Amino acid sequence: EIVMTQSPATLSVSPGEGATLSCRASQSVSSNLAWYQHKPGQAPRLLIYAASTRATGIPARFSGSGSGTEFTLTISSLQSEDFAVYYCLQYFNWPPWTFGQGTKVEIK
Amino acid sequence: EVQLVESGGGLVKPGGSLRLSCAASGFTFNTYNMNWVRQAPGKGLEWVSSISSSSYYKYYADSVKGRFTISRDNARKSLYLQMDSLRAEDTAVYYCVGGYLIDFDYWGQGALVTVSS
Numbered sequence: 300e301i302v303m304t305q306s307p308a309t310l311s312v313s314p315g316e317g318a319t320l321s322c323r324a325s326q327s328v329s330s331n332l333a334w335y336q337h338k339p340g341q342a343p344r345l346l347i348y349a350a351s352t353r354a355t356g357i358p359a360r361f362s363g364s365g366s367g368t369e370f371t372l373t374i375s376s377l378q379s380e381d382f383a384v385y386y387c388l389q390y391f392n393w394p395p396w397t398f399g400q401g402t403k404v405e406i407k
Numbered sequence: 408e409v410q411l412v413e414s415g416g417g418l419v420k421p422g423g424s425l426r427l428s429c430a431a432s433g434f435t436f437n438t439y440n441m442n443w444v445r446q447a448p449g450k451g452l453e454w455v456s457s458i459s460s461s462s463y464y465k466y467y468a469d470s471v472k473g474r475f476t477i478s479r480d481n482a483r484k485s486l487y488l489q490m491d492s493l494r495a496e497d498t499a500v501y502y503c504v505g506g507y508l509i510d511f512d513y514w515g516q517g518a519l520v521t522v523s524s
Binding site for chain 1: 411430451452453454466467469470502503506508509510511512513514515516517
């Protein structure tokens, strides 16, 4: 089983500032890595797939990078609606499909 | 517009059973692999089970293997999760998930399952 580790657990950011979230895989997942945004009471939303491809309708301020075992989600200028929990998911080696434990982006 | 709507959640005693349903619309259901993902209170997302578009392949997390059964009815555009021998640790919001890009593109709003005496 591939273990996904996200850091930090919580990120405190002021609106308008940028944020960098990390996701590390216990072994290579090539570029088979997705990022999700999850707000309380809502369905998780796919932001990025194939490590760096934005899903339909996702603003350009969200960008993903990395391959192998190290991945990054960057939010260039946080808007009020961006404060949420973010998860990475590997879909390279399955089952099981495995998520990171999440990074909460909160208002500073 | 893709819509996935879960139903069937509720309160059940340990050892009991529950069947979740997911009604799909807005896409060609019989071409999508489908999944169930859950989130326990205060925890992260955990993959539970997957089924291929034709129902030929079915996969389960070790934590539910032998207790949960995934199925689908392509004519009814519906996904199901039969949950037996429920435990307190199965308490979670269960999401119906599907897609064509990575199989985990679209998510429903979730159904709450509470296992408690």
